[in-house]
Structure formats: C-alpha cells, structure tokens
Amino acid sequence: MKKILFGVVGILMVIQFMRPNFNNPKVDEKIALQADEKVMVVLKNACFDCHSNEVQYPWYHNVAPVSWVMAAHINNGRRALNFSTWADTNADTRITRIKRAKQLISNGLMPKGSYELMHPKAHLDAKDKKILEEFFDQQLEQLKKS
Numbered sequence: 001m002k003k004i005l006f007g008v009v010g011i012l013m014v015i016q017f018m019r020p021n022f023n024n025p026k027v028d029e030k031i032a033l034q035a036d037e038k039v040m041v042v043l044k045n046a047c048f049d050c051h052s053n054e055v056q057y058p059w060y061h062n063v064a065p066v067s068w069v070m071a072a073h074i075n076n077g078r079r080a081l082n083f084s085t086w087a088d089t090n091a092d093t094r095i096t097r098i099k100r101a102k103q104l105i106s107n108g109l110m111p112k113g114s115y116e117l118m119h120p121k122a123h124l125d126a127k128d129k130k131i132l133e134e135f136f137d138q139q140l141e142q143l144k145k146s
Contacts, residue, residue: 015064020071022061025053031087039135043083046111046122050077053084058118073115091143098136098143105129 032052035043049055050073060066081097082089089097104110106129111122124132 012064018064018068019062020067022055022057022067022071024055025084027053027084031085033083033086035135038131042124042128042131046124046128048083049119049122050074050111050115051081051083053078053082060118073112091146095140095143098139102133102136105132 033043044054055074061070081101086094101110105124111119111124116122
C-alpha cells in the first residue's frame with residue numbers, strides 16, 4: 001500500500017513540471033469588442049475567462065492536471081469565440097457565433113456548470129441573459145446591414 005501511495009505522490013509531483021502555456025496574448029483595443037458598460041460587466045464576469053485574451057487566472061491554474069483541463073477550455077473557448085479579436089472576425093462568422101452564443105446561453109449551457117462552480121460571479125440570471133440577448137440582437141442587426 002505504501003508503494004502505491006508513494007507512486008501516486010511521485011506521479012503528482014512529476015506532472016507539475018508539465019505546464020501548459022498560460023500567457024494572454026496582447027489585446028489590441030482597435031479589434032476588441034466594444035460595448036456599453038453593462039454589457040461588458042456581464043461579459044467580463046461570465047465569458048471573458050474563456051472567450052478573450054483577458055483571462056484572470058485563479059491560483060489553481062498552476063496545479064496539474066487541473067491546469068491541463070483549464071488550458072484546453074480556454075483554447076477551445078477562444079477558438080469558438082474571442083471577444084479580444086472581434087473586429088478581425090469576418091461578418092458571417094460573427095453572425096454564426098452570435099447566434100450560437102444566444103442559443104447556448106438561453107439553453108443554460110453557457111457558462112459551463114463546471115466553470116460556475118468555481119466562479120459564482122459567472123452565473124447569468126434572467127437580467128444578465130436579457131442584457132446579452134439584446135446586445136447580441138443589436139449586433140446581428142448591425143452585421144446584417146453591412
């Protein structure tokens with residue numbers, strides 16, 4: 001039993017040296033999403049830690065294997081929708097991503113439940129969802145005109 005315990009502890013120690021890249025790319029305000037303050041507050045609380053280059057890393061991002069899962073979530077989130085590179089994304093892609101975000105939020109699939117457990121401020125109540133829905137509808141209207 002001691003050998004198994006020492007083996008597990010040894011593995012846990014070794015994997016701490018296999019660290020993902022947690023650098024936030026520089027944010028260029030010219031291409032980052034611009035919105036009014038109430039929209040930005042909701043987005044920053046509920047979305048930016050996976051969908052921007054402005055991730056606020058919690059202390060446990062240094063602990064493997066949690067760090068690996070977190071890095072995968074952030075990379076996938078940025079790939080799906082990155083508010084820090086919003087203006088560099090073509091209009092058709094933005095339309096698709098906004099529609100998908102609206103659908104996920106209205107169905108309660110975003111933010112992810114596992115994320116909300118560790119980040120209670122990320123929870124979207126009915127008021128927050130309405131703010132985002134109105135903002136997304138406004139964005140869709142603007143994009144369809146251009």
